Amino acid sequence: xxxxxxxxxxxxxxxxxxxxxxxxxxxxxxxxxxxxxxxxxxxxxxxxxxxxxxxxxxxxxxxxxxxxxxxxxxxxxxxxxxxxxxxxxxxxxxxxxxxxxxxxxxxxxxxxxxxxxxxxxxxxxxxxxxxxxxxxxxxxxxxxxxxxxxxxxxxxxxxxxxxxxxxxxxxxxxxxxxxxxxxxxxxxxxxxxxxxxxxx
Amino acid sequence: xxxxxxxxxxxxxxxxxxxxxxxxxxxxxxxxxxxxxxxxxxxxxxxxxxxxxxxxxxxxxxxxxxxxxxxxxxxxxxxxxxxxxxxxxxxxxxxxxxxxxxxxxxxxxxxxxxxxxxxxxxxxxxxxxxxxxxxxxxxxxxxxxxxxxxxxxxxxxxxxxxxxxxxxxxxxxxxxxxxxxxxxxxx
Numbered sequence: 001x002x003x004x005x006x007x008x009x010x011x012x013x014x015x016x017x018x019x020x021x022x023x024x025x026x027x028x029x030x031x032x033x034x035x036x037x038x039x040x041x042x043x044x045x046x047x048x049x050x051x052x053x054x055x056x057x058x059x060x061x062x063x064x065x066x067x068x069x070x071x072x073x074x075x076x077x078x079x080x081x082x083x084x085x086x087x088x089x090x091x092x093x094x095x096x097x098x099x100x101x102x103x104x105x106x107x108x109x110x111x112x113x114x115x116x117x118x119x120x121x122x123x124x125x126x127x128x129x130x131x132x133x134x135x136x137x138x139x140x141x142x143x144x145x146x147x148x149x150x151x152x153x154x155x156x157x158x159x160x161x162x163x164x165x166x167x168x169x170x171x172x173x174x175x176x177x178x179x180x181x182x183x184x185x186x187x188x189x190x191x192x193x194x195x196x197x198x199x200x
Numbered sequence: 201x202x203x204x205x206x207x208x209x210x211x212x213x214x215x216x217x218x219x220x221x222x223x224x225x226x227x228x229x230x231x232x233x234x235x236x237x238x239x240x241x242x243x244x245x246x247x248x249x250x251x252x253x254x255x256x257x258x259x260x261x262x263x264x265x266x267x268x269x270x271x272x273x274x275x276x277x278x279x280x281x282x283x284x285x286x287x288x289x290x291x292x293x294x295x296x297x298x299x300x301x302x303x304x305x306x307x308x309x310x311x312x313x314x315x316x317x318x319x320x321x322x323x324x325x326x327x328x329x330x331x332x333x334x335x336x337x338x339x340x341x342x343x344x345x346x347x348x349x350x351x352x353x354x355x356x357x358x359x360x361x362x363x364x365x366x367x368x369x370x371x372x373x374x375x376x377x378x379x380x381x382x383x384x385x386x387x
Contacts (some may be wrong), residue, residue, distance in 0.1 A: 022235025029239045036246040046254040047287030047325065047356035062241060091235065096224040106245065142222055159222040176245055180291045180353040181326060184249040190240045194226060197235030 022197035023089055024069045025166070029193055031062040035176050043180070051107065051177040060171035066093055066195050067120055067166040086166035087124045091197045092134050093167075096157035099150050100190040105179035108191075109147035110172055112161050115139050117170035126165070137165035147175050150191070157194055251298060253288035253386045256358050280366040285322065286346075287361040288386055289353040298386055300346035300362075304338050305381040313369040314338045316382070318345060320363035327352025331362055338382060345384070 034057075041055035068085040072078075099108050119127075119137045126132055141161045142148060148160050163170070174191075231237060290298050308314050316338060318331040330347045346362065354361035 024235060025237055027237035027239045029241050031241075033241060033243045034246065035243065037248045039248065042248060042250050043252070043289050043353075045356055046252040046289055047256075047354045047360050048289060049325070049353045050250055050289060050291060066237065093236070096226070098226060100240065103245065103247070106247070108245075155225060155227050157224045157226045159224070178245075178247045178291075180250065180289050181351045182247055182291065183295070183351075184247050184291050184293055186244050186246050188242060188244050191243050192226070192238065192240045194224060194229070194231075194238045195236040196224065196229065196231070 021199055022091055023071065023085065025066055025093075025195070025197070026069055027193060027195050028065045029062055031060060031172075032058065033061075035061070035174055037176070037178065050180040050182075051105075054175050054177045056176075057174040059173045061174055062172040062191070064095065064117070064170040064172055064193060065120075065168035066095075066163075067168065082166075083121050086120055087126075090126050090132070090134055090137070090165045091199060092162060092164055094159050094162040094196045094198065096194040096196065097148075097150050097160045098154070098157035098192050098194075099152045100154055100192060102150075102152040102189040103178075103182055103187040105182040106187075107177040108150045108152070108189075109175040109177070110150055110160050110191075111145060111147045111175075112139070112141050112170055112172050113145050114141055116141075116161075117163070117167045120166040120168045124165075134164045137163070137167075139163040139167060139170065157192065247291070249293035250289055250291045251386045253286060253300065253384060255364070255384060256285045256287055256356070256360070257283075280368055282365075283358060284364040284366075285358050285361050286318075286364065286384060287354045287356055288327075290327075290349070290386065291351050295350075297348035297350055299344050299348060301342040301385045301387070302336055302338065302345045303342040303383050303385075304340055305383055306377055306379065307340055308338060309374050309376065311370075311372045312374055312376070314376075314382075315367045315369075316345070317365050317367070318362045319365045322354060322360040322363070324355025324360040325353045327354050327361075329362075335367065342385065 037055045041053055043050040043053055067082045068089060070082055071080040071085050073080050097110055102108055115138050117139055139161055142159045148158055151158060315335040317335040321329045328349045330349050332345050336343050336345055
C-alpha cells in the first residue's frame with residue numbers, strides 16, 4: 001500500500017513540478033468588438049427559429065498574442081527580454097474561451113484556423129531541430145478549426161486552440177446564432193480568454 | 201500489478217480531466233502556478249427585430265413587409281380551404297408586442313358572409329399563444345385574429361402555429377370576385 005501511495009505522490013509531484021516550470025507571460029487581445037446582424041442574416045421561412053441562420057464577425061475581429069515576460073538574469077542581474085525568453089523556452093499554450101453576461105437565447109461561437117498568426121520570434125534554433133520536443137511551433141485549432149460554442153457560465157471555459165511557443169497576431173472570428181426568443185437591440189457582454197501553459 | 205496500473209490510470213485520468221481536456225474550470229486554475237494569463241474584452245452584439253408569417257400549405261405568396269395573401273376565390277366553387285395554418289416568427293422591437301390581423305383585398309359581395317376562426321393551436325415551436333376566440337367576419341377592415349404576443353416562433357408547416365377554419369354563408373350561390381384574397385398581417 002505504501003508503494004502505491006509513493007507512486008501517486010511521485011506522479012503528483014512530477015506534474016506539479018512540470019507545471020511550476022512554466023514561465024509567466026502576457027496575453028494581449030485587440031480588435032474591433034462588435035458583431036452585427038444584417039437583414040440578410042434573418043430567418044426567411046416563417047415559423048422557423050431565427051437561430052437556423054447565423055451571422056459572423058470579421059475573420060480577425062479579435063487578434064490574440066501571447067509572449068513570455070522578460071526575466072531577471074540571476075548571473076548578471078540584467079533583464080532578459082521577451083524575445084530572448086521566448087527563443088529559449090518553448091511551451092505548449094492552450095487558449096480557453098468563455099463569455100460573461102452574454103444575452104439569453106444567443107449562442108456565441110469562436111474559431112481560428114490552422115497555423116494562424118505568427119511565430120515569435122520568427123525563426124529560432126528550436127525550429128531547426130529534427131525532432132523538436134513539443135513538435136513544430138504551429139497553431140492547432142481545436143476540433144479541426146470549426147466553430148466552437150463558448151459557454152456563458154462564468155466558470156467553465158472551452159479550449160478553442162493551442163500553439164507551441166510564443167505567438168502573435170492570431171485572428172479569432174465569431175459566429176452568432178440568435179433565437180427568435182432573444183431580445184433585439186444592442187447587448188454588451190465580455191469575451192474572456194484564458195491561456196494555460198504546459199511542458200507536455 | 202493490476203492494482204498499480206489501475207491507480208496510475210486513475211491518476212492520469214484525473215490529470216487529463218484537469219488539464220488535458222477541452223474544458224477548463226476557470227475559477228479553479230492558478231495562472232501564477234501554471235503559467236498563462238487571462239484577458240476579458242468587451243463586445244457588443246446587435247440583433248435585429250423580425251416579424252414574418254405565412255399560411256401553410258404554401259398556396260399564398262410572401263410579400264415584403266410581412267404580408268401574406270391567401271387565395272380564397274377557388275374554394276367557393278370547390279369547397280372552402282381546410283387545414284390551413286398560420287406560421288410566424290417574431291422578435292420584438294423595443295419589447296413591443298405583436299398582433300396578427302386579417303382582412304380582404306376586396307369587399308365581400310352583398311349577400312355573402314365569409315368568416316374565419318382559429319380552431320387549434322399547434323404544439324411545435326415556442327410561442328405565447330393568444331388567439332381570438334370565435335369567428336371573425338371578414339371585410340376590408342383589418343381585424344385582430346391573434347392578440348398581443350411576445351417573441352416566439354411556431355414551427356414551420358402544416359400542424360404548426362394556428363389552424364384556420366373558414367365558413368361561408370352564401371344563400372344566393374354567388375361567386376367571390378376574381379382576384380379576391382384574404383390577407384394576414386403581423387405587426
